[in-house]
Amino acid sequence: MTAASREILGRFIVLEGGDGAGTTTQLRLIGEALTRAGAAHWITSEPTANPEGLLIRRILSGELAREPGTLARLFAADRNEHLRGDGGILDRIGRGETVVCDRYVLSSLAYQGVACGMALPAELNSGFPLPELLIYFDLPPEQSLGRLGDRERLDIFEELSFQERVRSAYLEALALLSSSGMRILRIDASRSVAEVSRDILGAIGETLGLSLGDDVR
Numbered sequence: 001m002t003a004a005s006r007e008i009l010g011r012f013i014v015l016e017g018g019d020g021a022g023t024t025t026q027l028r029l030i031g032e033a034l035t036r037a038g039a040a041h042w043i044t045s046e047p048t049a050n051p052e053g054l055l056i057r058r059i060l061s062g063e064l065a066r067e068p069g070t071l072a073r074l075f076a077a078d079r080n081e082h083l084r085g086d087g088g089i090l091d092r093i094g095r096g097e098t099v100v101c102d103r104y105v106l107s108s109l110a111y112q113g114v115a116c117g118m119a120l121p122a123e124l125n126s127g128f129p130l131p132e133l134l135i136y137f138d139l140p141p142e143q144s145l146g147r148l149g150d151r152e153r154l155d156i157f158e159e160l161s162f163q164e165r166v167r168s169a170y171l172e173a174l175a176l177l178s179s180s181g182m183r184i185l186r187i188d189a190s191r192s193v194a195e196v197s198r199d200i201l202g203a204i205g206e207t208l209g210l211s212l213g214d215d216v217r
């Protein structure tokens with residue numbers, strides 16, 4: 001499927017970036033801003049907390065060893081349920097909610113692209129609609145991994161040379177999808193939480209036709 005022929009889902013917003021890029025903090029601020037604006041919304045993330053996602057977490061932690069192609073298929077299965085399952089993304093959007101998701105198709109193109117080559121994740125993810133707005137948190141891996149701090153245990157992907165390749169794969173995937181019709185905002189995530197939030201809330205407000213303000217706490 002060519003980028004230009006992919007379906008775009010309105011009111012669906014996705015945050016993407018390397019590990020430690022700061023999407024979790026911004027996701028919380030987006031949720032607070034949408035609540036203040038009175039906009040019905042669902043804040044969610046991948047891998048999910050469904051059984052498929054929990055199995056993925058066991059592989060990411062290193063507890064369970066699985067071949068990279070297996071992991072690519074598990075991410076796609078988790079995504080399919082998240083999107084099409086009962087109470088999932090399509091249901092919520094159908095009910096008029098805005099859905100904001102931490103990671104989606106681009107994570108698979110970038111991470112699994114590095115782990116097992118782009119062809120498999122590209123094929124597994126070709127049938128999923130794209131978000132109306134994709135916000136890519138750009139941050140050099142030396143900085144993003146530093147932010148993960150002194151965590152006792154890191155996931156299998158949280159390693160500098162892997163994250164450097166993930167960043168290149170993200171940029172490659174973003175270029176491939178630039179003609180898809182989805183709006184792509186690439187933000188410099190090395191700035192303060194407040195500065196990043198202002199840009200993000202501005203873009204989300206424009207997309208949704210809302211005034212979201214930037215009341216960062």
Ligand code: TYD
Nearest residue numbers: 019046047075103104107108111112155157
């Ligand atoms: P992450 O959002 O970083 O979870 P947490 O902050 O709770 O550790 O996601 C976990 C990891 O999963 C991250 O390293 C990226 C990886 N990932 C993929 O490799 N492919 C995917 O399709 C998705 C959604 C995530």
